[in-house]
């Protein structure tokens with residue numbers, strides 16, 4: 249609903265101008281009987297509620313023009329209680345209409361005879377004129393409201409822009425920046441205020457926005473290099489077209505590694521390994537856990553050594569999850585699984601046109617994708633020597649260059665490398681760079697083989713039994729004595745990976761509710777334990793038996809219990825709880 253109060257000032261200006269030109273007085277009243285404008289005797293009563301006035305009521309109620317040339321005697325004045333005090337000699341009134349609704353009254357007033365004569369002489373012409381003035385006032389209100397709506401829309405747009413994570417930039421048709429949101433300012437490390445009105449090419453020399461405003465081109469997820477920070481962004485840019493003319497362009501920006509992370513999140517579930525989900529309470533594993541926590545906050549390079557299948561990758565993931573980088577990417581690459589020729593481009597990426605061949609677009613490498621996070625270089629011993637030099641340079645300079653690229657990109661990545669190879673021997677044979685070895689080995693971690701932490705076997709078997717019972721919808725409750733002895737006796741050269749495979753194999757083969765020795769992989773079966781009178785135990789019973797055997801090896805003193813707890817890989821409090829539970 250049009251509200252004349254919002255434009256009181258311009259309406260008063262119109263009223264004064266009309267009064268001056270026509271030599272009659274003017275008043276404008278809204279539907280709440282507030283005087284919006286007035287001249288002559290009414291000039292001092294603007295903004296006031298007027299006395300009950302039957303003339304105005306009639307105009308508003310009947311949407312009709314009224315001319316009174318003989319106030320007090322006119323029938324419209326008859327019910328008016330103030331008619332004897334009325335100073336008007338004549339009044340010509342018309343409703344002010346907005347879309348057929350009355351929003352006020354426009355009146356020409358005569359306070360003396362010459363004015364009255366003007367009104368009487370030119371009634372029709374003046375009526376036409378004040379109707380047009382009424383329409384002008386309404387269009388002014390509409391314009392004012394439109395501007396107000398635009399102002400609100402602009403505020404809303406700014407709030408929306410500042411609440412999205414993507415950087416947003418808008419330019420006018422000359423390429424001058426008109427809008428930049430908070431994320432953009434943070435992304436390119438600039439003050440938002442300092443960006444306004446600057447030519448966009450000063451900030452981003454290769455910005456596709458320039459093509460958008462000159463040629464009307466649109467770009468979706470195009471890579472753009474930002475030299476000031478040596479960073480790569482993905483931009484989506486569109487021209488703003490109005491009345492078939494390019495009025496400017498809008499672009500969004502995202503750090504490339506964020507986009508890659510998004511793809512990874514959708515294609516592979518994020519594996520968040522926490523230290524407490526790693527099975528095994530052996531002293532060696534407890535020691536390792538302590539070290540992981542101690543070094544998690546550092547950004548120094550870590551080299552994890554240990555036999556294949558001991559859990560090196562798990563430890564690397566736990567280190568990442570416990571670090572301040574946990575919300576950024578953990579990118580793992582197995583250096584031995586990728587052919588030498590591809591490894592370089594996998595690690596460092598390549599630029600558009602780096603390879604001959606059809607339309608190869610650029611691609612970020614694993615280092616770029618891990619920006620802000622962690623890269624896990626598994627089987628680093630298998631890294632070809634020429635790439636070792638490149639990795640070393642990356643470690644030292646913290647920049648990478650894509651294949652076929654001419655620009656370097658800053659990267660902030662924590663490197664965790666792992667190997668089961670004797671790097672020291674490889675160095676003496678010239679197969680591994682000594683300088684790289686020292687650079688990697690800043691924080692050495694060692695994951696012991698399973699045969700050196702036998703006490704972890706039972707908890708691991710329990711863990712994998714739970715997993716495969718669920719997966720295969722089985723109800724295997726335990727193992728036969730012989731099968732369990734075979735599992736404990738075995739050397740586990742393939743470590744935990746091999747143990748898991750053995751459990752999975754047995755769960756596939758076994759038809760009863762207990763795993764018998766015959767269901768284990770052949771290499772585990774131990775003829776020494778063969779007997780016709782095999783007994784079966786649940787995992788709980790096996791645990792009880794196991795604890796009993798260990799307890800018997802040590803004296804019953806507190807010190808003896810401590811030793812037993814150490815060997816079992818559990819805390820002393822847990823041991824006491826188990827002794828009570830199993831009545832040992």
Ligand SMILES: Nc1ncnc2c1ncn2[C@@H]1O[C@H](COP(=O)(O)OP(=O)(O)OP(=O)(O)O)[C@@H](O)[C@H]1O
Pocket residue numbers: 525526527528554555556557558559560561562563626666667668744745748
């Ligand atoms: N402590 C553990 N608790 C539960 N599962 C484990 C544990 N350690 C290893 N595993 C499992 O064993 C398998 C091998 O672990 P991982 O890949 O981390 O070993 P690795 O030492 O990196 O092996 P490789 O040297 O062959 O790359 C994985 O499936 C992992 O989930």
